[in-house]
Amino acid sequence: MRSTLERTPALPSQGTVEPSAAASLVSADGIHVARSIFVDPAIYAAEKHLIFARSWLFLGHESQLPQPGDFLTTRLAETPVIVTRSRGGAIRAHVNSCSHRGLPVCRADLGNAHRFVCPYHGWTYDGDGALVAVPQERKVGRIDRSSLGLPAVPRIESYRGFLFGSLDAQIEPLADYLGDMRFYLDTYLDRFPGGIELVGPPQKWRLRANWKLPYENQLGDLGHASYLHGALFATNDAGRETEAHGFAMVPRAGHSASLRLMPEESTAEERAWGIEGVSAGMDPELLRYLLAVQAEAERRLGPLRARIKGLTLGIYPNLNFVWSNHALRVSHPCGPDETEIWTWLVLPKDAPDSIRRALRGQYNYVLGPGGIVEQEDSEAWAQQWIGSRSDYPQDRPYHYGLGAGQERPHPELPGMASGLFNEYYARAFYQRWRADMLRDERA
């Protein structure tokens, strides 16, 4: 099944993009973005060490690893990683590659294990990544196992249960990296006294598209729905509501929160999370539940935050949360022109079973690999690849200038506000990308 989308071999080489070239790829104001950054292998190789190796990347959620010995396998960009809860209860992350010959030592997506055994020669590691057995020592004598553990992911931090890892030991603390993005995450998470959990295993699908485009779309491209999804959304209530109240907040370049700030006189029905997926009260039990959550939210969040009806949150460089459809998504880069999207359902931990099923339907019928809406997004992202790889129009960079200069600090919410169709959320993302690509590799 893989034959039709050839896998791009991982390139061990460092990027060869000169700083002067990187500066010319994205204009300083973020309006002009070179087509080549969506297809060029050299730019991608530079992204891997200047962006992915120096950012906080999503590893998982603590709810996925409740017991000692629980593990999951994921990736930091193209580096395969095992995330474990060790016997002592700490969360660890290690590169899933044997120190002897490099095979993955864990082949399952998830499970519970205290030992990871390389199939090739039986080298065995524990949940802390330590090399605990080398069968050949019986014949050739002891080796220095202490220096041969699985390479550790040097930094792991959690924000309210969301686990992030970084390959950069010197990276700023996660809380600083998120900055005021925490306000928007909290505005979602504080709704649920019992907390949330990730439901998986994740859906995984691979697109012929650069990783930046799905991420950028979900930062705040509120304007595409009426067009790309016109067959479904041309005139529905959610579309009108977004036109009336929707905008994007950029608390720090690269992150974004797109949302609707409902008017003070709006009703609970108009404000409630998830309610837009309920067609005209067709599910009275779900409606009652969502209204109860909103009533609780009004108490817990205060008057301003209770009026925030989120759409999407984006955490640089490749994590998106689709608030309106309960989905957390990572756009794993797999080469300059392939992206593997992993998606989990996000549900309140204490939601009753029937509600869990109803909320799930708001995700998997709409988005994800089987989504009636998402099939058009993935089509658009794949079609852009065609436009990006053509040689002739390379002197016609993509235009992200809609609404340039109209963004303003918001009187009540943290960050810069950009109204519907203002592409500031994307300009800020590409400015962050540009600054990262220009940073001194030796720093």
Add this chain to the structure above:
Amino acid sequence: MNEAFAPALDVEWLRRVEQFYYREARLLDERRYLSWLELLSPAILYLMPGRFVPLARASAADPETIHAPDKELSGYGPRALPLREEGFAHLAQRAERALKPNAWAENPPPRIRRFVANVEVEPLAGGSVRAWSNLLLFHSQQGRADHLFSAQRRDRLETYGDHLRIVEREVRLDGDTITGPSVALFF
């Protein structure tokens, strides 16, 4: 169907179900989605589990279960994340959408050919039948690499008037990571 040997063949049922599947595949291949809806019970359950790689656990009591495909499936419980779980209204909306000129994933439309094979039937009481089949779906679309989906289908069909119609369909895709453009297709 857990036994290694199939029960005595009910040729008439087998022929009926095979012909039903061939006609169904032709309707879909010819993009006659509204006509296809007529083959569905209004109470249809259309399911597609998620699939993952579990940690292998050997069972001394039943060694054959170590790699039982059921262990790789998400299921449909309240703590699961299946790929699809739809009723008639969902499928009807997909069918109607696919015929609109601004449904951009279908315009230009993919060229799809469905190959149905390995049909097994188990007649049930009351004129219904359980049926297993393998599906190979070839997908070709402008600007894309051609793609094959391989799946097992587990159906329950019922007699309705002189015809059969689908009451339940589970589509178990074989791919690991989904590499096709979408699984928002009619399998």
